[in-house]
Amino acid sequence: MKLGLSRACLYSCSCAPIFSSSMPSLTTIKPKIPVFLRPPTYLVTSLDLQKWHGWAKNLASSVGSSLVESDNGPDSTLLCREINWLLEDSLENRSSSSRFSFSQYKYDTSGKNESVMLRISLDDLYQLWKQRIEERRPFQYIVGCEHWRDLVLSVQEGVLIPRPETELIVDLVHDVVSNYEELGQGMWADVGTGSGAIAIGIRRIFGSYARVIATDLSPVAVSVATFNVQRYGLQDVIEVRQGSWFEPLKDVEGQLVGIVSNPPYIPSDNISGLQAEVGRHEPRVALDGGASGMDYLLHLCNGAAAMLKPGGFFAFETNGEKQCEFLIDYMQNDIAGSFCNLNIVSDFAGIQRFVTGFRQ
Numbered sequence: 001m002k003l004g005l006s007r008a009c010l011y012s013c014s015c016a017p018i019f020s021s022s023m024p025s026l027t028t029i030k031p032k033i034p035v036f037l038r039p040p041t042y043l044v045t046s047l048d049l050q051k052w053h054g055w056a057k058n059l060a061s062s063v064g065s066s067l068v069e070s071d072n073g074p075d076s077t078l079l080c081r082e083i084n085w086l087l088e089d090s091l092e093n094r095s096s097s098s099r100f101s102f103s104q105y106k107y108d109t110s111g112k113n114e115s116v117m118l119r120i121s122l123d124d125l126y127q128l129w130k131q132r133i134e135e136r137r138p139f140q141y142i143v144g145c146e147h148w149r150d151l152v153l154s155v156q157e158g159v160l161i162p163r164p165e166t167e168l169i170v171d172l173v174h175d176v177v178s179n180y181e182e183l184g185q186g187m188w189a190d191v192g193t194g195s196g197a198i199a200i201g202i203r204r205i206f207g208s209y210a211r212v213i214a215t216d217l218s219p220v221a222v223s224v225a226t227f228n229v230q231r232y233g234l235q236d237v238i239e240v241r242q243g244s245w246f247e248p249l250k251d252v253e254g255q256l257v258g259i260v261s262n263p264p265y266i267p268s269d270n271i272s273g274l275q276a277e278v279g280r281h282e283p284r285v286a287l288d289g290g291a292s293g294m295d296y297l298l299h300l301c302n303g304a305a306a307m308l309k310p311g312g313f314f315a316f317e318t319n320g321e322k323q324c325e326f327l328i329d330y331m332q333n334d335i336a337g338s339f340c341n342l343n344i345v346s347d348f349a350g351i352q353r354f355v356t357g358f359r360q
């Protein structure tokens with residue numbers, strides 16, 4: 001698994017930031033506030049910031065393509081782009097209310113060495129960039145957010161950074177509710193929700209009556225998903241529950257019109273070979289799918305048969321062609337009669353990625 005490192009979209013989110021004071025007491029873990037949502041309280045001189053910038057670029061350049069060669073990690077060009085993104089998130093933007101591009105930023109050249117306001121201290125900037133290069137800490141954990149579809153989602157250690165390929169699940173659900181309107185008005189579940197990405201993405205395309213229940217075993221994920229749901233003002237229509245797979249959904253057994261999931265599906269032996277940003281920093285509970293990677297996908301298939309209403313839809317993400325074919329074979333033979341209209345869907349890279357179908 002490679003960590004997608006593109007900043008997909010500009011900050012088009014118009015939702016109001018919420019802070020920990022308005023969080024429910026769902027879990028005791030307090031979510032971290034992403035850098036771009038923090039108040040700009042640190043005054044630094046333009047010269048000191050330029051000094052940091054030069055130091056950060058030198059460190060990034062020293063990497064060259066060595067990380068690409070070792071484990072398909074980032075090269076200097078990408079790292080230099082990340083420096084600009086880090087500055088975009090850290091600097092107070094005084095020119096307009098919209099986000100700005102650092103490439104348009106001009107350091108003070110008047111000789112007056114004017115001050116600028118930052119959302120994190122200069123010391124933290126030095127420390128964070130050292131962590132990025134020396135420890136391979138993922139950029140998204142450094143800035144505390146990831147751009148996913150038109151969303152800017154809060155992420156932190158303990159929560160999987162949502163991947164670009166997973167964005168397609170929202171399109172698959174959009175297609176299905178366009179064809180079967182009643183599905184867009186019922187109750188859905190996103191199991192193993194992580195940051196809440198899929199739950200938020202699908203809820204935004206449903207009619208006003210639809211509800212989504214998002215579950216996760218990890219208390220950090222539950223806390224971060226709750227934060228993201230609230231930031232997008234969806235707390236009345238998305239409920240975040242903690243527990244293992246369908247266990248927190250017993251009260252809605254047989255009532256769901258849709259289930260979506262991107263479960264852990266990497267075979268255990270493959271985890272050590274992952275890009276350092278992923279293998280060293282992302283939670284193992286979000287990656288490891290057991291010896292063949294299929295443990296949770298099979299569990300989801302079995303559970304979905306009991307959880308879905310007849311005619312209900314499911315979409316599961318997999319590791320690729322082999323897992324897709326295994327799942328289809330399992331559903332057609334081992335649990336024959338449970339599902340129909342089974343389909344394999346490829347991602348943007350042409351990799352067979354998703355299995356979809358309907359409860360018979």
Ligand SMILES: C[S@@+](CC[C@H](N)C(=O)[O-])C[C@H]1O[C@@H](n2cnc3c(N)ncnc32)[C@H](O)[C@@H]1O
Nearest residue numbers: 162192193194216217218244245262263264286
């Ligand atoms: C591959 S991550 C996907 C996260 C998110 N849905 C996404 O696409 O970005 C798998 C998620 O499953 C969760 N998970 C692992 N074991 C679980 C279990 N037994 N019950 C519920 N969730 C679990 C992990 O905590 C993680 O958030």
